[in-house]
Amino acid sequence: MALDLEEKILNAGLIAVIVGIVSPWISGRPSIIENVQRTFSGLGYYTSFIGIVALCLAAYTLAITLVPLFGQKPLVRKENRETIRLGTTLVIAVLILAALSVLINITLQSPAMNVRFGIYVSLIGSMVSLLYAFLINQQCRRDAAKAFFHHPEDREIYAESQHGPTLFTAEPPPVPPPPPPPEEHSSRQR
DSSP states (O other): OOSOHHHHHHHHHHHHHHHHHHSEEEEEOSSSSOOOOEEEETTSGGGHHHHHHHHHHHHHHHHHHHHHHTTOOOSSOHHHHHHHHHHHHHHHHHHHHHHHHHHHHHHHHOTTEEEOHHHHHHHHHHHHHHHHHHHHHHHHHHHHHHHHHSOHHHHHHHHHHHTSOOSOOOOOOOOOOOOOOOOOOOOOOO
8 A cells, every 4th residue: 555546556457457368358169160159368369479478567567566565675676667667568558459459350350259358458457557657657757857957955945845844944045135226426517
């Protein structure tokens, strides 16, 4: 429960990908000769290699978050974590889309085959996880840019103001005194 809402949604999307991969992707009669109804998950049929790679990547991306929560050494460095998660979720989404295109092509060639819900669960989970990995990555890049361009004293004052009222408040710089009024010169004509 120590995760932000974005992290929870990203990990929920990855869990949905894993559940969708082990759920049925396609069902029906694989050939005209066979009269047996069969159901294949993402780990079977023509898309098995795609399903296995997507499952491994989803499990690895999920482990990047979960391993440090259990007190173990992180799998990747903190500064590389968001970039790696963005890359793996992008690859997962592309693989799931490729698998969907293969399954749709199979159902068009063989009307006895039907696309099932597992591929759609995987597709939605991969898109959600990709979106939130992108948002978290952009937020980390924005925070790094802010940290680079701010003076350290400004960060301390900003951090204190974010946590409510503090005992120390920065005083505004002193206001310079107004300039003296212009002297009046008399211009006498001689």
